[in-house]
Amino acid sequence: MPRAWVFGDDLDTDQMVPGRYAPFMVGQDKFHTYAFCDARPGFAKEVRPGDIMVGGENFGCGSSREYAVAALKKLGVGAVVAKSFARIFFRNCINLGIPAIESADAVEIVRDGDDVTLDVAAGVLRAPRGAAAVRPMAPFAQEILSAGGVVAYLRAHGDFPRV
C-alpha cells in the first residue's frame, strides 16, 4: 500500500533538490538520489513507487526548477496532495504527469508514514485516521495527466487540449 510522506507549509524546491545537485551539476542519472537530502535525509532511498506526498500551503514554492518534480517522477511518487500549490510547481507536475491535487484537510488527517489510498474519481484520500476530501482537477489538467504529461499529450494530439 502506498505510504504517505507528510510535509508542512511553504516547502520550497530548494529542499526537494538543492541547486548544487541539479542534473547539470551531478548528471542526469544521479540528481534524483539527492531528493530531500538536507530536508529529509533517507527520503530518496525509502520512497516507493506510488507513494503519496502530502503537504500544506504553497507546496513547491521558490525556484522554477523542473528537476525537483523530475526527481519525484524518477522516484515514482504517485501524487502530491497539498492545501495549495506554488504555480510553477503545479504546472511542472501536470506537465510531467504527476497529479497535483488540492485538499484542505489531508495534511491534518494524514500522518507521516501512514498507509494511504488515493481515489481521485471518488475525491478522497483514505488514511487510518479518516478520509480527506480532495478537489477534482480542472478538465484541462486532467486531459494532460491522463495522457501521461504534456509531451505525450502534444505528441498524440498536436496541440493543447481545448480551453
Place this chain on the structure above:
Amino acid sequence: MSRTLAEVIISRVSGRDVRAGDLVIVPISRVMVHDSVIDAVIGGLRELGRERVWDTSKVCVFVDHAAPAPTPVVADSHRVLREWVREQQIPTFYDAGEGVCHQIMVEEGYCEPGTVIVGSDSHSNSYGAVGAFGAGMGATDVAVALALGRTWLRVPESIKVDFTGRLRRGITMKDAIMRVVREIGTDGARYACVEFHGVGDLPQGDRITLAGMTTEMGAKAGIVVGTPESPAWLRPDPDARYLREVTIDLETLEPQIAVPPRVDQVVDISAAIGQPVDIVFLGSCTNGRLVDMQQAARVLRGRRIAPHVRLEVVPSSRRQYDLAMQDGTMQILSAAGAVIGSSGCGPCLGRTGGVLAAQEICLSTANRNYKGRMGSPDASIYIGSPYVAAVAALTGVIDDPRPYLEATDDEFDALVARRRGERPERGAASSRSGDRSRELVMASARSGPAAEIDD
C-alpha cells in the same frame, strides 16, 4: 471595462475579452532559456518530435546560472547548449560573463511591453519592469513554448501595490519591495499578478528590483504601470477590480532586513543591528546594477572592509560592469577589498563564485534566503539593500546605513570602530555563534503591519 493590467494584456494578445480565472492559450513574443535547464529543454523538444524552435528570432539564450563553468559536468552542459544554439541558428545568445538573463532581457530591449514572455527562470517576472507580462515556467513548459510559440495561462487576479511619497536618503526600492513582501507574504500573491502604481517614472533598474521580487510572493507576474517604455493603451482601467490593495509610504520607510530562512520574515533594521556577518554578496538580478555598486561605493570609498569579512561583487551584466569601470566605482570596490566576479548570477543560487560554508552568515542583496540557497544548508542568509551590504562589509555587522551617509569623516571612522569593536568573535569553531535569526524571527512575527493597508 474594469480590467486590470494583466487582463488588458492577455485580452489583447489572445484576441478575446478575458477576465481573471479564464483559461487561455496565448501567443508568446519571446522565450528566454538559460543554462541550468537546457538539457531538459532540449530533451523536451526532442521528445515532442520537434527539431526546430518555432521562430529563432524570438528566442534568447543565456549562460549565467553557473558561469563560468565551475565543474566538468557543467562545462559539458554548456558545450551542449552552445552546440544547440549553433545548430538552431539562434542569433540571440549571451555566453558566460555577459550577465544575468533578466538584466539583459530588459536592458537590451528584448521585452516588448504589453506582450507575454515565457522564461525558464522563476524571476522572469522581472520583465514587468517595462510593462511585459513575464512568467517563469519549468523546462517542459519552455520546450512546449519553443515548439509552438504559445502557452496556456489562467488569467490571474491582481494585487495593487501603490507607493506614495519619496524615498529618503539611504533607503532604496529594495527596502520598498521587502516591505511589500513582509506585508503580502511568500504566498500572498500566489497565481496573482502584482501591479505597481506610482513608480512608473523610476529608473529601469529600480523597476526590475520591484517586478523580479514579486516571485517571492508567489506571483505569476509583476508589472509596473506607466513606464516610459509602455504605449498609451497599456494601463489598467481606473475601475479595475483587485484581490487586494496595499499602500506603502516611501517617506516613512525604514531599511528592511529579511531574516533567514524566509524572504517574508522581514524586520526594520533597528531589530537586526549588531548581527555579525562573515560574507557579503552584492549582486544578482535584484541588485547588481551600476546604481547598486555606486551606493556601496559611497560607503566604501577610500576604506577597507572589516578583517575576517569577505565582500563579493558580481555585476548583473557586462554593460553594468563596464559602466562601473568607467566611472571608477569598480576601482573603489576593488580597493576596499572586494572580490569582483564576472557578470552573471554569481553565488546567488549556490553553484559558483563564492558559495557559503556551514555556519557562515551572509548578508546578500539578492532575493532568496532559503536554507541551502547559497551553499551549505547550515549557512544563514540575511537580505538587505546595497547600502546595508556595504556597511556590513565595512563593519562586520548589520547596521543602519543612514548615519554613515550623514557622518563627517571622523564620525564615520568612530562609527566603524565602534561596530567592529562590538562584533562578537566568530570563526570555524564558533558553532553558529552570533546568529540571531531565531530571535529575529520572533521579532518579525510580533511586529504587526506598520504600513497603511487597504484590504
